[in-house]
Amino acid sequence: MIPLNYNLRNLYVRSTTTIATAIGIAFVVAVLAAAMMLVEGLRQTLDKSGKPDTAIIIRKGSDSEMPSSIEDATLNLVKGAPGIAKAADGQSQVMGECVVVLFYDLANGKGKSNALVRGVTADVLSFRPEVKIEQGQMAKAGSDEVIVGQKLVGRFKNMAIGDTIELRKGRLGKIVGVFSAGGSSYESEIWGDLDFVRGSFGRDGVVQSVRVKLTSPAAFDGFEAFVEQDKRLGLEAMGEIDYYRKQSEGTALFLTVLGSLIAVFCSVGAMIGASITMYGAVANRKREIGVLRALGFSKLTIMISFLFESVMLALLGGMLGVLAALALQLVEFKMMNFATFSEIVFRFQATPEILMNSVIAGGVMGVIGGFLPAVRAARTPPIEAMKG
Amino acid sequence: MTLAGLTVKNIGHNWLRTVLTVLGVAIAILSFVLIRTTIDAWETAAKHGAQDRLSTINRVTFVMPLPKRYFQEFNGERGKIEGVTHATWANWFGGKHATREGEFFANFAVDTDSYFDVYQDMAVPPDQLAAWKEDRQGAIIGEALAKQFDWNVGDDVTLVGTIYPGEWKFHIRGIYVATKKSVDRAQFIFHWDYLNENLPPDRRDMIGWIASTVDSAGRAAAVSEAIDKEFDDEDVQTRTMSEQAMNKEFLGGASAILGALDIVSLIIMLIMMLVLGNTIAMGVRERTQEYGVLLALGFRPRHIAAFVVGEGVTIGLLGGGLGLLIAYPLIEQGVGRFLEENMGAWFPYFSIPPEVAAMALGFAALLAAIAAGIPAYRATKLDVIDALRRLA
Numbered sequence: 001m002i003p004l005n006y007n008l009r010n011l012y013v014r015s016t017t018t019i020a021t022a023i024g025i026a027f028v029v030a031v032l033a034a035a036m037m038l039v040e041g042l043r044q045t046l047d048k049s050g051k052p053d054t055a056i057i058i059r060k061g062s063d064s065e066m067p068s069s070i071e072d073a074t075l076n077l078v079k080g081a082p083g084i085a086k087a088a089d090g091q092s093q094v095m096g097e098c099v100v101v102l103f104y105d106l107a108n109g110k111g112k113s114n115a116l117v118r119g120v121t122a123d124v125l126s127f128r129p130e131v132k133i134e135q136g137q138m139a140k141a142g143s144d145e146v147i148v149g150q151k152l153v154g155r156f157k158n159m160a161i162g163d164t165i166e167l168r169k170g171r172l173g174k175i176v177g178v179f180s181a182g183g184s185s186y187e188s189e190i191w192g193d194l195d196f197v198r199g200s201f202g203r204d205g206v207v208q209s210v211r212v213k214l215t216s217p218a219a220f221d222g223f224e225a226f227v228e229q230d231k232r233l234g235l236e237a238m239g240e241i242d243y244y245r246k247q248s249e250g251t252a253l254f255l256t257v258l259g260s261l262i263a264v265f266c267s268v269g270a271m272i273g274a275s276i277t278m279y280g281a282v283a284n285r286k287r288e289i290g291v292l293r294a295l296g297f298s299k300l301t302i303m304i305s306f307l308f309e310s311v312m313l314a315l316l317g318g319m320l321g322v323l324a325a326l327a328l329q330l331v332e333f334k335m336m337n338f339a340t341f342s343e344i345v346f347r348f349q350a351t352p353e354i355l356m357n358s359v360i361a362g363g364v365m366g367v368i369g370g371f372l373p374a375v376r377a378a379r380t381p382p383i384e385a386m387k388g
Numbered sequence: 389m390t391l392a393g394l395t396v397k398n399i400g401h402n403w404l405r406t407v408l409t410v411l412g413v414a415i416a417i418l419s420f421v422l423i424r425t426t427i428d429a430w431e432t433a434a435k436h437g438a439q440d441r442l443s444t445i446n447r448v449t450f451v452m453p454l455p456k457r458y459f460q461e462f463n464g465e466r467g468k469i470e471g472v473t474h475a476t477w478a479n480w481f482g483g484k485h486a487t488r489e490g491e492f493f494a495n496f497a498v499d500t501d502s503y504f505d506v507y508q509d510m511a512v513p514p515d516q517l518a519a520w521k522e523d524r525q526g527a528i529i530g531e532a533l534a535k536q537f538d539w540n541v542g543d544d545v546t547l548v549g550t551i552y553p554g555e556w557k558f559h560i561r562g563i564y565v566a567t568k569k570s571v572d573r574a575q576f577i578f579h580w581d582y583l584n585e586n587l588p589p590d591r592r593d594m595i596g597w598i599a600s601t602v603d604s605a606g607r608a609a610a611v612s613e614a615i616d617k618e619f620d621d622e623d624v625q626t627r628t629m630s631e632q633a634m635n636k637e638f639l640g641g642a643s644a645i646l647g648a649l650d651i652v653s654l655i656i657m658l659i660m661m662l663v664l665g666n667t668i669a670m671g672v673r674e675r676t677q678e679y680g681v682l683l684a685l686g687f688r689p690r691h692i693a694a695f696v697v698g699e700g701v702t703i704g705l706l707g708g709g710l711g712l713l714i715a716y717p718l719i720e721q722g723v724g725r726f727l728e729e730n731m732g733a734w735f736p737y738f739s740i741p742p743e744v745a746a747m748a749l750g751f752a753a754l755l756a757a758i759a760a761g762i763p764a765y766r767a768t769k770l771d772v773i774d775a776l777r778r779l780a
Binding site for chain 1 (some may be wrong): 397402404405408409411412415417418419422423447452482548549551553554569578620623624625627637642643644645648649652655656658659660662663665667670717
């Protein structure tokens, strides 16, 4: 076998070409990693909103909380279902909520965007323990006070403690607190008292979704059977995590397809770049190859040697690309969740798996781009090559 | 032999490398054009949105309805708004295909009598329109939707409601053709009365939005204001804006993606520049001796530089031209057609804008010149003796 050092030194000697090619590959790897990180960020943000021991009930046939409606009377029937956890005071942990998407002015003056307003019950903080009041205080039950998710502050105009938001003409909510929710999509929402919010829209006596804390994730099947078996209720139960996954399905698919398409196109360019570099390397080292052949190295060995060089070149690019992609984690990404028409803010999120796959994709580009040049190197006739 | 002739000879000198570089540039240009066309197609809907057609929605959010009586303030039954020529209303139905539920398309319940007066950019054959008006369960669909689901006039179809639960049966009575690019050609339109009479009493007589045309686009803003003022003292207030303004706001939700695509298209150009620069640099290194000969013959360093840059630009333009040559049939006949026909709701119009093609070629030439810049500069610094001595 030809010492690997031979190839590494060659890359070093031709450093300008090596760097130009590696940067080309780095761009492609960065784009690929960025697309995957974006989907991951979206998924993690929504996954954080769901918990394995929580089920959500919506009206059958509605895809999300938005078009669903469940009467309070039906909600009371659900409380009789098996598998529901009890709070310390013996109450079933069942929570009905209403949601509405409202237009608000953006802080940057670029028109308006949607924000989701959720009507919540008094026990919401014990139901969602990840929610913490960062500034100010919790909205008082039964009042016109509201709290806003921390991602909305600065994104929208007049959304800080002391400001008021208009739910409807004459129905103002006073902002008394800012909350965090462990990075989940709740941080892009506004929360107010259930009766205050639904009363503002003439929806008294109706909630849109019901969340239920189960005794354990395993209790879900029994609970689901009870809720869905009674056809008159017309309800559908889902694990909360599944529900949020489904919400982001369309957006995630869109981002994945778009990202992969772009990466595939770019990678062809980068592979051609690698090919050119490797053809150049083979042509320049024709004599050396001849000498190697004359020394008794087989065709296969020479081919592997050049392929190795190409893969090293590509992996260098892959590494650079991943580093660039990591820097993207600092960037926030805001887009519309097409399932709810409300805005969701998330980050590029790297995982070791994504980074690994991106570097490997870079390596594969090296194998494909370097294959033909390596074959040419292997087929170099030794005598002619040594003549130069 | 002229300098230009030498350039051409040199490009042919290492034909494999030239072919690969041209291919690389072509693919970069192809992706650039594809991405730019996508961005443009996305923005087209907004740019071409009607300026003289207003939408009036619930001030709070478009998900919430308006009382139907508001409409009577438009059409003269209870009042008339100055400047409004036609008005109609519609409800978002949110129905899905019974089996292919993943394929989104817009479906509305509309006021049968007035809808197509307001939406004159949707042309329905008169006999089909009359047949539709006669049939309470009739539906008119867009040509793109008809193709997508293979629906024809006379078919019975069922939509599953998400907002209005249940299975809703319709008869296709007509197919409309869009007379403007920005019109979604995949809509499904049916009688509001059919929807309304099948709803529980407490959900009846609510409408999603009122659409109206104004006598001149210049007055759109003033008329919008007048409409909103009309309902200011009511329980439910309205928000009126032109279709164009509304589309822009809606597309704002996707602006981050458009921004990302924008950056990616530039990254592709950078990759192209690196590939090109690499090729030129290799060529220059290999031909150092030839340059030495040229210098010895009396050519000036600037001739050498022009020579190197000329080679780069030629390859860039060749690649750019090839890229466009592939892009046109691929996008105009292939991808674009497919998207227009199958995803008309998202991309009503998908075609390469001439300025994008021009920009692509311009970029190819400009970036090639820049990429050749460093090797060209190095070549001008060559010492004749050194260059001649160096063996290839």
